[in-house]
Each structure stands twice: as structure tokens, then as C-alpha cells.
Amino acid sequence: WHEVLGVSPSATQEDVRRSFRGLALQHHPDKRQGAVDVGDVGDVFRRVQEAYEEGLRQVAGAHPTSGELGLVSCDGPSMPVSIFAPKAHLRKACDEFEHLLDVGESSSVPSEVSSSTVEELVEWLLEGSCVCIDTREPCDKYGKNATPIPGAVTLGYTELLKRPESVARPLAALQEHAERGARLVSYSTHGSPTSGNCATVCCILADVFGFDIDMMSCLEDGYLMWRRFMGARQSVAEQLR
Known part of the structure; x- marks a missing residue:
């Protein structure tokens, strides 16, 4: 496994995950749609996936059991999971998170996700130290609300919750930003950190995919506040374009 991933046999879990993310982005079939032999591309990705799973087991000192491939621990919960894990594993992890959230036992809680003001967001965007996550539903993106935050x-x-396999690309993009130390600011239309989608998305990213919850926040008063703020400050809007 360590030869496939290009890491030392004594690598840490973070080493294994970092190597896998790079190889997965390089060899994932969706990234190689123009390849001459798609079957070969799929075989390479499967070998990388198997090496990643074995590497996590070896590093954690766990032993594989049937039906639990791709999980961080065979005895514990199936989270966090790789964004490139098989569809069944992704959906199982998200279902598990949803159940834990419903019964009040999830590690991350929407009401405890920190919030950020629009002034803070503008400062971070101008610094290049922040990336936003647009969690709005398609029905909310119309007219003047269609344009996302830059x-x-x-x-x-x-x-994300019901079809996580369909959002591997945006998840990979967010992972790359997070690894560079960028803060992730999630926003919905109206902004409700205590109960809105923006806070729950942060919790899913943290619990299911291993993102750092301390580096995520929700935008206070959401996209509508952002639009009003930008409308009154055209010079700032120009800088962010």
C-alpha cells in the first residue's frame, strides 16, 4: 500500500490521506474522461483506493472485516470517509451522520457553528484567506440573487447529504483550499446559523469528511445581507470582481 501511495511504511494517517487525495484527483475516472482506455484508468484508481484503505487500517492498527472497506475504523463509526470512497460508503456515512444529528449525538452541532459578519467576510476575501460555500437551493438563485459571492x-x-457521490469535485476543491489554510464560510439565502442549511453543511463536512470545524463559519444574515452590503459599497464590489 505504501508503495502505491508513495509514502513511508511509518506514515501517519494525515500522510496517507494527503497522498490519496493527490492521487485520487490525478487518477479519478471523472478527471480522465479523454483517456484512450477508460478501463485502465478505473483499474489504477481502484488500486489507489485499495492502497488508501489498507494504509488507514495499518496506521490505525485495525484489521479489515467484510463490508467495512473504506472506513477509518472497522470497529467504530464509519466517519470520516474519503470524498472519493465508493457511493455505498459515502451514503452510509451521510446516513449515519443524519441519524446522529437527529438523536442529538453528532460530534458537530449546527447551533454551535460560529458565525461571521459580512464585514469580516469582505476582509478575508480581499486578503485571499477565505473561500465561500454556496449552500443555497436552486430555487433561491434567480434574478439578482443568481450571482454567487465571488x-x-x-x-x-x-x-451533499443524500447524493454525496455527485459532489466529489466541489468537495475536492474545498479540501484543497482547506489544506492551504483558507477559512471556509458557508452561506444560505437568509443566513440562520442555528438551524439553516449553511450550518448543517459545515457539520457534514466536519463529521463525515474530516474538515476542521474551527476553520468554518456561517455568514450572518446570509446572501441577502451580502447583496445589500455590496450594493452600498460599489468600490468594494469592484475590488472583488
């Missing part, structure tokens, strides 16, 4: 990555709540 540089935002679209990650709908429903797709």
Missing part, C-alpha cells in the same frame, strides 16, 4: 464553491445541502 469565488464561492457551490455545495447544495440536499446533494
Whole structure:
């Protein structure tokens, strides 16, 4: 496994995950649609996936059991999970998170996700130290509300929770930003950190995919406040274009 991933046999879990993310982005079939032999591309990706799973087991000192491939621990919960894990594993992890959230046992809680003001967001965007996550539903993006915050990555709540395999690309983009130390600011239309989609998306990213919850926040009063703020400050809006 370590030869496939290009890491030392004594690598840490973070080493294994970092190597896998790079190789997965390089060899994932969706990234190689123009390849002459798509079958070979799929075989390479499967070998990388298997090496990643074995590497995590070896590093954690766990032993594989049937039906639990791709999980961080065979005895514990199935989270966090790789964004490139098989569809069944992704959906199982998201279902598990949803159940834990419903019964009040999730590690991250929407009401405890920190919030950021629009002034803070503007400062971070101008510094280049922040990336936004647009969690709005398609029905909310119309007319003047259609344009996202500059540089935002679209990650709908429903797709993330119910069809996580369909959002591998935006998840990979967010992981790259997070690894560079960028703060992730999630926003919905009205902004409700205590109960809105923006806070729940942060919790899913943290619990299911291993993002750092301390480096995520929700935009106070949401996209509508952003639009009003930008409308009154055209010079700032020009700088962010």
C-alpha cells in the first residue's frame, strides 16, 4: 500500500490521506474522461483506493472485516470517509451522520457553528484567506440573487447529504483550499446559523469528511445581507470582481 501511495511504511494517517487525495484527483475516472482506455484508468484508481484503505487500517492498527472497506475504523463509526470512497460508503456515512444529528449525538452541532459578519467576510476575501460555500437551493438563485459571492464553491445541502457521490469535485476543491489554510464560510439565502442549511453543511463536512470545524463559519444574515452590503459599497464590489 505504501508503495502505491508513495509514502513511508511509518506514515501517519494525515500522510496517507494527503497522498490519496493527490492521487485520487490525478487518477479519478471523472478527471480522465479523454483517456484512450477508460478501463485502465478505473483499474489504477481502484488500486489507489485499495492502497488508501489498507494504509488507514495499518496506521490505525485495525484489521479489515467484510463490508467495512473504506472506513477509518472497522470497529467504530464509519466517519470520516474519503470524498472519493465508493457511493455505498459515502451514503452510509451521510446516513449515519443524519441519524446522529437527529438523536442529538453528532460530534458537530449546527447551533454551535460560529458565525461571521459580512464585514469580516469582505476582509478575508480581499486578503485571499477565505473561500465561500454556496449552500443555497436552486430555487433561491434567480434574478439578482443568481450571482454567487465571488469565488464561492457551490455545495447544495440536499446533494451533499443524500447524493454525496455527485459532489466529489466541489468537495475536492474545498479540501484543497482547506489544506492551504483558507477559512471556509458557508452561506444560505437568509443566513440562520442555528438551524439553516449553511450550518448543517459545515457539520457534514466536519463529521463525515474530516474538515476542521474551527476553520468554518456561517455568514450572518446570509446572501441577502451580502447583496445589500455590496450594493452600498460599489468600490468594494469592484475590488472583488
